[in-house]
Amino acid sequence: MDLTTLLSELPDDPRVVVTGNHATPWHALGLLDEAMQAAGRTYRLWALNGQRGLPDHEGVVLETCFVGAGQRRSPRLHYVPARLSLVPTVLKTTLVPDLVLLHTTRPRHGRVSLGVEVNVLPAAIEACRAGGGKVVVQVNENIPWTTGDALVDLDVVDLVIEADDAVPLAPEIALDAGSRLIGGLVADRVSDGSTLQAGIGAVPDAALRGLTDRRGLRVWTEMFSDSVLALEKAGALDPDVPVQASFLFGSAELLDWVDDNPRIHMIRTETSNDPGLIARNPRMVSVNTALQVDLFGQANASRLNARIHSGFGGQTDFIVGALHSPGGQALLALKSWHPKADVSTIVPLVDEPVTSFQVSAVITEHGVAEVFGRSQGEQARNLIAHAAHPQVRDELTEEAIALGLLPAGSAIPT
Numbered sequence: 001m002d003l004t005t006l007l008s009e010l011p012d013d014p015r016v017v018v019t020g021n022h023a024t025p026w027h028a029l030g031l032l033d034e035a036m037q038a039a040g041r042t043y044r045l046w047a048l049n050g051q052r053g054l055p056d057h058e059g060v061v062l063e064t065c066f067v068g069a070g071q072r073r074s075p076r077l078h079y080v081p082a083r084l085s086l087v088p089t090v091l092k093t094t095l096v097p098d099l100v101l102l103h104t105t106r107p108r109h110g111r112v113s114l115g116v117e118v119n120v121l122p123a124a125i126e127a128c129r130a131g132g133g134k135v136v137v138q139v140n141e142n143i144p145w146t147t148g149d150a151l152v153d154l155d156v157v158d159l160v161i162e163a164d165d166a167v168p169l170a171p172e173i174a175l176d177a178g179s180r181l182i183g184g185l186v187a188d189r190v191s192d193g194s195t196l197q198a199g200i201g202a203v204p205d206a207a208l209r210g211l212t213d214r215r216g217l218r219v220w221t222e223m224f225s226d227s228v229l230a231l232e233k234a235g236a237l238d239p240d241v242p243v244q245a246s247f248l249f250g251s252a253e254l255l256d257w258v259d260d261n262p263r264i265h266m267i268r269t270e271t272s273n274d275p276g277l278i279a280r281n282p283r284m285v286s287v288n289t290a291l292q293v294d295l296f297g298q299a300n301a302s303r304l305n306a307r308i309h310s311g312f313g314g315q316t317d318f319i320v321g322a323l324h325s326p327g328g329q330a331l332l333a334l335k336s337w338h339p340k341a342d343v344s345t346i347v348p349l350v351d352e353p354v355t356s357f358q359v360s361a362v363i364t365e366h367g368v369a370e371v372f373g374r375s376q377g378e379q380a381r382n383l384i385a386h387a388a389h390p391q392v393r394d395e396l397t398e399e400a401i402a403l404g405l406l407p408a409g410s411a412i413p414t
Contacts, residue, residue: 004035006134006159007099013042014098017091017124020048020068021223022170022249023117025103025138027163029055032101032136044078046095047071048087048120049310051168065090066311073307084222084314085273088123097128102137105145106162107154114150115143116167116255117247118266122149125156134158142167144259148244150266170225170250175206178365182333183207185363186287189329190214193238195281197221197318200249203333204287212236219243220281222272222314225250229257246272273314278321279328286322286330288315291338293362293387294350295380295400297371299332303352316356323372329360330372336364336389346388348399362387380405384412 018029024047033055036043042059049068056062062071065082082090091097102121104112114121125135136159137152144167154160175183183206190196190211195218198204208227211217212234218241219228225248231237242265248258258264271277278284290299291309302310319330338345346364362369367386371379380400384393393412400406 001159003031003136003159003161006136007032007035007039007041010098010134013044015044015046015063015095016099016101017046017097017128018101019103019114019117019121020050020064021117021119021247022051022168023103023115023143023247024051024053025101025140025163025165026053027165028101028103028136028138028161031161033060046097063095064311066313067308072309077308079308079311081312083273083312083316084120084269085275085317087120088268088270091120091124092127096131096133097124098131098133100124100128100133100135102135102152103143104137104139104152105143106139106141108145110154111151112137112139112154112157113143113145113147114152114266115146116249116258118146118148118150118268119246120269122268123270125152129156136161138163138165140164140167144255146258146264146266147262148266149268149271167255168249169252169255170200172251173200173202173205175202178335179203179206181365182335182363184210185368186331186333187211189331189361190217190285191283192216194218194283194285195220195325196285196287197278197322198227198287199223200225201289203289207287207333218281219245220272220278220284221245222318223247223249226254229254232257232263244272273317275317275321275324278318279324281325282327284322284325284328286318286328287333288318288331288356289334290332290345290355292345292347292350292352293332293334293383294347295383295396295403295405296349296357296376297359297362297379297383298350298354298357299359300350300352301355306352312355319356319359323358323360331361331363332359333363336366336387344389344392346383346392346396348396348403364388366390377405381410381412
């Protein structure tokens with residue numbers, strides 16, 4: 001069966017789920033889009049954190065539960081809010097795929113590996129097959145072989161397309177002074193034997209790289225990058241516990257390290273982001289960021305100017321899971337001042353829908369504001385005194401008084 005024949009068997013306006021993040025099968029997706037346009041057909045393209053290059057033209061609806069650079073601000077964007085742990089449920093109920101398009105390794109012994117991107121794809125495959133849909137894989141010799149939930153039997157695959165695209169690599173992150181300072185404050189809170197969740201970015205990278213002198217660390221996370229490899233090289237990770245993650249993005253050295261490595265165990269989103277399973281990890285430390293944090297400890301990490309910028313992602317899952325872990329911590333780490341918008345990131349009251357709330361602490365380059373277990377007044381005072389930029393502390397204090405968080409006449413040390 002060729003691709004044109006396979007597509008002809010799909011229903012009108014089919015939903016296509018394609019591997020997202022930084023593992024999109026660009027060659028196969030291009031063939032699919034060309035064939036659909038040639039047939040004058042419309043379709044829905046669902047991708048998690050879709051990158052630039054996705055088909056975005058009349059006849060295509062871009063669907064997602066987490067918006068990426070290739071979807072953001074598109075007039076054809078159809079955003080469906082969902083915690084990442086619940087996206088598999090969405091794919092099995094309201095957004096059932098008619099076709100799943102995957103990017104995998106070349107076959108071995110009747111199976112292929114999803115490599116760097118497992119995430120919600122196993123659930124998408126199951127939902128698609130249960131509904132009589134089709135599964136297409138682009139096999140690529142450059143995809144590293146990973147195990148666990150990454151393995152897919154060829155019995156569920158309807159069509160194999162061969163194309164050895166280059167695998168995108170993460171750019172090297174420049175660690176500025178502010179990121180190093182915040183990362184250091186995060187690292188100071190991590191003890192030997194802790195379990196780590198931190199994504200990509202300057203602050204998480206700085207935090208994890210500041211832990212090379214720790215021992216017995218574990219990794220249970222959505223995604224990881226080269227900072228985890230740095231911990232492995234330094235002997236900081238527990239050698240008896242595999243690195244467990246749902247997807248990864250990093251350097252060529254990282255891809256070489258994970259290829260055929262039994263230390264790497266890829267797990268599906270229902271596992272990685274289940275708050276109950278996260279909570280079972282000892283001393284779980286979850287490090288996330290936000291666009292705004294207000295004096296009530298609420299965070300907006302999803303929207304800018306009332307428009308969706310990203311989505312819930314796994315932040316809510318890991319905050320809840322970490323807080324229920326024995327000795328766990330849920331940390332929000334961010335700079336106190338947004339350089340592009342030129343505004344404070346600590347605000348009186350978030351002016352966008354709330355992404356998350358009630359973390360352990362908020363950390364900026366100005367210090368650590370303890371939040372969990374404090375009264376609302378103590379939370380506000382700590383955020384103003386230890387997380388906010390000094391030039392907005394007086395204004396925030398006035399707003400805290402007006403909101404009833406602090407008594408009249410309160411003053412915050414500057």
